[in-house]
Amino acid sequence: MRISVDVDRCIGGGQCVLSAPELFDQSDDDGTVILLRQPSLSEEEDAQQAARVCPARAIALHDS
Amino acid sequence: MSTAPPHVAVVGAGVAGLTVMQELRRLGYAGRLTVVGAEPHLPYDRPVLSKQVLLGEWPVERAYLTTQGEWEALGIEEWHTEPAIELDAVRRVVRLRDGGTVEADAVVVASGCRPRIPGFAAGARGVRVLRSIDDCLRLRDALAEGPRVAVVGGGFLGLELASAARTMGAHVELVTRKPPLERVLPPELSAELRAMHEEQGTVVHCGFDVERLVAGAGDVDVLHLSNGEVIHAELVVAAVGVEPNLEWLRSSGLDISDGLECDDGGRVAAGIYCCGDVAHWWNPALGRRMRFEHRVPAVEQATVVARNLLGERASWTSLPFWWTDQAGGRLQGYGLTVSELEFTAHSGSIGERRFVGLYLDRGSVVGAVGFNSPKELRQARQLIGNL
Numbered sequence: 001m002r003i004s005v006d007v008d009r010c011i012g013g014g015q016c017v018l019s020a021p022e023l024f025d026q027s028d029d030d031g032t033v034i035l036l037r038q039p040s041l042s043e044e045e046d047a048q049q050a051a052r053v054c055p056a057r058a059i060a061l062h063d064s
Numbered sequence: 065m066s067t068a069p070p071h072v073a074v075v076g077a078g079v080a081g082l083t084v085m086q087e088l089r090r091l092g093y094a095g096r097l098t099v100v101g102a103e104p105h106l107p108y109d110r111p112v113l114s115k116q117v118l119l120g121e122w123p124v125e126r127a128y129l130t131t132q133g134e135w136e137a138l139g140i141e142e143w144h145t146e147p148a149i150e151l152d153a154v155r156r157v158v159r160l161r162d163g164g165t166v167e168a169d170a171v172v173v174a175s176g177c178r179p180r181i182p183g184f185a186a187g188a189r190g191v192r193v194l195r196s197i198d199d200c201l202r203l204r205d206a207l208a209e210g211p212r213v214a215v216v217g218g219g220f221l222g223l224e225l226a227s228a229a230r231t232m233g234a235h236v237e238l239v240t241r242k243p244p245l246e247r248v249l250p251p252e253l254s255a256e257l258r259a260m261h262e263e264q265g266t267v268v269h270c271g272f273d274v275e276r277l278v279a280g281a282g283d284v285d286v287l288h289l290s291n292g293e294v295i296h297a298e299l300v301v302a303a304v305g306v307e308p309n310l311e312w313l314r315s316s317g318l319d320i321s322d323g324l325e326c327d328d329g330g331r332v333a334a335g336i337y338c339c340g341d342v343a344h345w346w347n348p349a350l351g352r353r354m355r356f357e358h359r360v361p362a363v364e365q366a367t368v369v370a371r372n373l374l375g376e377r378a379s380w381t382s383l384p385f386w387w388t389d390q391a392g393g394r395l396q397g398y399g400l401t402v403s404e405l406e407f408t409a410h411s412g413s414i415g416e417r418r419f420v421g422l423y424l425d426r427g428s429v430v431g432a433v434g435f436n437s438p439k440e441l442r443q444a445r446q447l448i449g450n451l
Contacts, residue, residue: 011111011387012394012438015360018445030394031438052367055111055360055387057129 001044002064003051005033009058019053020046033058067375069169069335070095073158075148075312076174077101079109080340080362082129084172085138087370097140098166100158102147102175102309105197106135111359113200114224115389119231120204127197142166147309148175153316156335170373173313173324173338174366177306177357182216184277185302189285191277192301194225203301207232211298214287216274218244220388222303223257226266227390229301236266237295239287241273248397250407250421253435256414260391269293306357308342323355328379330369337373339365349381350400350430358386383448393417396441399431399448410444412437420444 003023012031016024023043025034039047051059072088074081077099085097101107107129116122130138144166150159151171158166179193192203207213210233215226218240226238238261243254258268269289276288280296287295310320318332319325323344326332330339340362344355356362361384371378387396405423410432412419420440423431428449434441 011389013360013385013387013396014438014442015385017442026439026442028439031442053360053363055363055385057109 001039001047002062003035003038003047004060004062005035006058006060007032009056011056011058013055015053015055016050016059019050023047024050038064068093068095069373071098071168072096072170072172072373073098073100073156073166073168074172074174075100075151075158076172076176076309076340076342077103077107077143078174078176078340078362079107079129079359080176080366081172081174082107083363083366084174084339084370084373085140087367088373089138091370091374093370093374096168097138098142098144098168099140100144100146100148100160100166102145103196103198104145106130106132108197109359110195113197114194114221114228117197118194118200118204118207118225118228120208124197124201127200148312151313151316151318151336153313153318153333153336170335170337172369172373173310173332173336173342174340175309175312175342177308177341179302180305180307182274182302182304184274184287189279190300192299194221194301194303195306206299207234209298210234212284212296213237213299213301214239214285214295214297215301215303216240216287217303217305218242218246218270219303219305220245220386222301223261223390224388225301225303226261227264230261230264230266230391234299237269237297238266239269239272239274239289239295241271243270244268245395247403248401249395249433250403252414253419253421253433254403256417256435257391257393257395260393260417264391266391269295306341308355310342325353328381329372329377330365330380331372337369339369345380347381348379349383354384354400356384356386358384360385383445394436394438395433396438397431397433398441398445399423399429400425401431401433405430410447411440422447 010032146162185191280286368380410420419435
């Protein structure tokens with residue numbers, strides 16, 4: 001699985017960090033999403049949760 | 065999966081109704097799905113209708129929550145675009161305005177809200193509201209003409225509308241009975257938000273009602289305020305709150321006195337569930353029953369309802385989250401954010417427009433608000449007690 005984030009959509013809600021702190025952070029400035037790295041197999045469920053709860057639909061998951 | 069109802073009817077095709085159906089399929093539900101919407105559109109997102117789409121920054125297509133292909137892949141057996149008008153909660157039969165009926169094993173009530181129409185709009189020509197995607201596009205076109213705009217209402221939507229109209233170059237007058245976001249923000253934060261709107265060029269008339277709206281010369285409407293002031297506008301937009309769409313449940317015997325009453329899993333009665341704006345949801349973590357008109361709670365509740373439809377005992381107890389972008393500022397909240405609670409500063413300063421504050425109830429933190437401080441707010445979230 002590969003994650004892509006759309007900073008233009010992001011509203012800085014931080015829901016992704018709550019779901020998958022190992023994969024996402026927020027910028028100190030405006031709180032928009034920072035993708036830390038791509039998920040390992042065991043982190044894919046967290047990534048799915050993050051994509052699902054994102055209020056701006058700024059996180060997309062792709063088959064790699 | 066053995067307890068899954070063979071046929072689920074979802075009343076409401078907004079983000080809550082759609083999420084229930086998407087989650088059911090994702091969790092392996094292979095039964096029949098019927099959806100009763102009230103519009104001939106694929107499900108769309110509402111927060112962007114008062115922001116990017118209204119401003120013309122995004123094409124309207126970006127507001128849709130699914131593509132045609134994703135919608136078809138849900139395998140919905142019947143998609144009705146006429147609203148429900150009655151529910152037999154015992155037999156689980158939904159009657160539709162076009163005369164049709166839907167008989168299901170489980171019914172999900174996700175019928176959302178509609179704008180409240182203020183009294184002064186009666187008989188007046190063209191008071192606009194913003195709720196649907198069609199409302200948004202009509203408003204966007206009208207704003208492009210560069211009119212004088214009067215926005216009535218100082219809540220989330222009214223303030224976002226005023227901000228968007230100013231950004232598009234309109235002359236904007238905001239009429240609000242109470243200070244901006246008065247139900248949510250403490251007075252000093254509300255005052256700073258008002259200052260930001262005034263810096264953006266909006267004229268704020270705070271503390272007054274619109275008493276009368278009469279047609280003036282040409283396309284101009286004349287608003288008479290309760291303090292005797294008079295405002296001229298070519299475009300009048302009312303954003304004075306919403307009403308839950310629950311009239312169709314009047315004869316059902318269900319409790320709709322303040323939204324539709326449900327437990328912590330969205331259960332209303334045997335085979336009846338609800339989620340989204342209409343749900344008066346028991347939140348054990350906050351120790352109270354609450355109705356939210358925000359997007360994130362709607363999605364989280366819908367996820368819980370999908371699990372419970374499949375026989376789980378899931379509960380929505382997470383902290384409700386909301387956000388708003390207006391007048392160049394970003395406000396976000398977690399938990400219980402109501403201004404009658406005790407309020408204390410946590411970090412930053414209101415004057416510097418970077419601030420996090422906490423709401424307290426009998427000494428414990430129950431909510432937090434962030435002003436241009438998304439990351440600090442998320443970090444402060446963990447201070448909210450026992451949640």
